Each structure stands twice: as C-alpha cells, then as structure tokens.
Amino acid sequence: MSAQAEPVLGDVDTGHLRRAIALSAHGRSRGNRPFGAVIVAGDGAVLAEAWCNTTETGDCTGHAETTAVRLASPQHGREALARATLYSSAEPCVMCAGAIFWAGIGRVVYGIDAVRLRHYRGERLDQRDAELSCRDVFAAAPIAITCIGPVLADEAAAVHEGAWKV
Numbered sequence: 001m002s003a004q005a006e007p008v009l010g011d012v013d014t015g016h017l018r019r020a021i022a023l024s025a026h027g028r029s030r031g032n033r034p035f036g037a038v039i040v041a042g043d044g045a046v047l048a049e050a051w052c053n054t055t056e057t058g059d060c061t062g063h064a065e066t067t068a069v070r071l072a073s074p075q076h077g078r079e080a081l082a083r084a085t086l087y088s089s090a091e092p093c094v095m096c097a098g099a100i101f102w103a104g105i106g107r108v109v110y111g112i113d114a115v116r117l118r119h120y121r122g123e124r125l126d127q128r129d130a131e132l133s134c135r136d137v138f139a140a141a142p143i144a145i146t147c148i149g150p151v152l153a154d155e156a157a158a159v160h161e162g163a164w165k166v
C-alpha cells in the first residue's frame, strides 16, 4: 500500500495545524469526539479556537469548525475572513464546509481526511458522516476556497485511537 505524499507545510501552517490537533485532544478529554479547529487571520492573529463540544453541550451542530466560525464571524468582516485560514484536525464535514463557505473563509488546512476517519467512526449510524468531500462543497461555491490536506494525518489520527465505537 502506498500512501499519497502529503503536501509540505511551512512552519507557521504546521504550528497552527498542531494547535488544532491539540484542541482535538482537549475536546476528547472533556468527553467529546476529538476534533479541533483554529481560525487565523492573514496577519497571523488567532481569531478563534474551538473543539467539538457536541457531547458536553448536547448540540449536534457543535463541531469544532462550525463553533470556530460562530466565534469569529460576528467579530470579523468578510474581507478579513477571506484572508483567514481555518485549520482543522480533520477534513470538514458537509455542515462545517458550508459554515466555512458562508463565512467566506478563503483557505482551509486539515489533518486527517474523511475517508481515513471512517475507519475510526465505525458503522453505527449516528457516528457515520455524509460522504461528500469538503472539496466538492468548496468547488460548488461562488468564491475561491483553497483547500490543503490531508497533512500531519498520522498525528491527527492518533487522537482518534480508542475514541470511537463505544
């Protein structure tokens, strides 16, 4: 089996993606599924950080990326968000890809991809995702959204070991 070569990230992107992965571990430590996200402005300022909080809040829309968009969107205009990057520990789901689109965020970098993540999710219906790539959502959007991933997929995947199929 030959894994596809991952894109090579610069130090700044790598640092922010590692922060998103750390947030995924933090979310897991609070009893949630392990997902984390960070939104970073074009000038490097961190605009929002979030972890998946669906278990602790009971809100099924509390995914890390959507939560981060909810935090950043009221505070920052579309021009700023167009120059921002959302880093996610995992490939955004359909809902989160939609939230990223509606926020007008211009760039996404993610860790583990949705296909590999399904190995951890298992077959239970409430743990399965809609099998539409975030790239298909972004490609259908009328704005340009650059999408980079999977990157650091092994690091992002490690947090999912033992976190599913319960």
Ligand SMILES: [Zn+2]
Pocket: 063, 064, 065, 066, 092, 093, 094, 095, 096, 097
């Ligand atoms: Zn999501």
